[in-house]
Amino acid sequence: MERAQCIAMLYPELEDKLVVTIMGASAQELYDLGHRENFFYLQHAMGLASSIGLGLALHLPEEQVIVLDGDGSVLMNLGGLATLARYRPKNLLHIIFDNGSLLSTGGFDSHTTAGITDLAAIARGAGIEHVAAVDSPMDFGEAAVEALERDDLSVIVARVKAVGPDNYGMDLALPENAFRFKRCVQERKAAR
Amino acid sequence: MTVSYDNSKTIFEGIKAAGITSISALPETWLGLLLQRAEDDPDMQLIQVAKEEEAVGIAAGAYFAGEPHILLMQNHGMFGALNGIVSLAQLYGIPLCMLIAVRGHWGEPYPWHTRGGIVTEGILQALSIPFEHARDPEKVGKQIQEAWIFSQSSLSPVALLLTRDLMED
Numbered sequence: 001m002e003r004a005q006c007i008a009m010l011y012p013e014l015e016d017k018l019v020v021t022i023m024g025a026s027a028q029e030l031y032d033l034g035h036r037e038n039f040f041y042l043q044h045a046m047g048l049a050s051s052i053g054l055g056l057a058l059h060l061p062e063e064q065v066i067v068l069d070g071d072g073s074v075l076m077n078l079g080g081l082a083t084l085a086r087y088r089p090k091n092l093l094h095i096i097f098d099n100g101s102l103l104s105t106g107g108f109d110s111h112t113t114a115g116i117t118d119l120a121a122i123a124r125g126a127g128i129e130h131v132a133a134v135d136s137p138m139d140f141g142e143a144a145v146e147a148l149e150r151d152d153l154s155v156i157v158a159r160v161k162a163v164g165p166d167n168y169g170m171d172l173a174l175p176e177n178a179f180r181f182k183r184c185v186q187e188r189k190a191a192r
Numbered sequence: 193m194t195v196s197y198d199n200s201k202t203i204f205e206g207i208k209a210a211g212i213t214s215i216s217a218l219p220e221t222w223l224g225l226l227l228q229r230a231e232d233d234p235d236m237q238l239i240q241v242a243k244e245e246e247a248v249g250i251a252a253g254a255y256f257a258g259e260p261h262i263l264l265m266q267n268h269g270m271f272g273a274l275n276g277i278v279s280l281a282q283l284y285g286i287p288l289c290m291l292i293a294v295r296g297h298w299g300e301p302y303p304w305h306t307r308g309g310i311v312t313e314g315i316l317q318a319l320s321i322p323f324e325h326a327r328d329p330e331k332v333g334k335q336i337q338e339a340w341i342f343s344q345s346s347l348s349p350v351a352l353l354l355t356r357d358l359m360e361d
Contacts, residue, residue, distance in 0.1 A: 055253020
């Protein structure tokens with residue numbers, strides 16, 4: 001299974017959500033499907049996408065927040081899984097694409113390669129009740145539908161191939177993304 | 193030396209008066225009484241983190257959400273949050289209002305705090321993070337409000353340094 005397939009399956013569902021992605025391939029693959037104002041791409045600060053998601057979810061209970069994370073980033077903020085578990089926002093879905101690789105920085109194996117480290121087990125051990133580990137598009141789709149209907153904090157660890165897009169680049173400066181994302185969030189808030 | 197009950201109360205009242213409704217923090221000794229008040233206040237959301245860098249992400253989420261939010265941490269915690277401060281807050285223009293307990297400076301009896309205390313101001317200067325010292329309980333409320341206002345207008349991290357004079361009796 002490829003991450004781009006999963007993101008494409010998810011894409012129609014993202015229009016009315018707030019979406020935070022990590023750097024590199026995940027951000028690019030989402031952007032390439034068509035940027036929307038409710039997407040925030042964290043192009044650095046590895047590990048903090050889930051923390052941004054937590055800050056959004058706790059302060060905007062009426063929104064559904066989706067974080068598109070990766071194994072390398074999650075490994076940099078394992079404590080963040082425990083913080084998610086402790087505050088358990090009902091409106092947060094944390095998707096971790098596990099390609100076992102630090103793909104965006106040269107393709108070195110990550111600690112999850114060859115099953116050494118099990119991120120789903122770590123998420124469960126951190127105290128997150130609803131954790132799905134999937135490795136086929138059908139299972140990913142099912143897990144995503146279940147999570148979005150669940151009304152509780154959910155984590156999906158999706159095992160994907162270590163491949164990314166051929167070209168990288170966005171017509172979107174980083175502060176511009178932040179300003180527009182904030183404006184979008186505020187407009188949605190005002191419209192409620 | 194004990195943590196000042198009265199000044200912890202004054203600081204919390206200053207935070208409330210500045211309109212802050214949400215705090216992310218990692219508990220440390222000087223901040224204990226302050227965070228207890230935050231936890232007991234039904235109108236204040238306290239989010240305890242496992243490591244201070246998470247608080248930078250949470251603060252960004254709160255900023256996007258339009259929730260008045262500050263960070264409370266020790267100076268050593270700020271060191272652990274530096275990449276988030278630089279590569280999220282400064283890179284994207286996201287305000288951070290940080291109240292930082294400065295351990296390891298004038299009068300510090302504990303050797304393990306000293307190196308961090310000595311380098312704190314230099315690190316803040318190197319990162320162009322504006323800072324002020326809070327020493328006087330009469331002034332700290334106004335300083336909190338000013339730190340908050342400046343973080344929002346500059347879209348930048350700012351630091352109010354909580355000193356021994358203020359935090360200990």
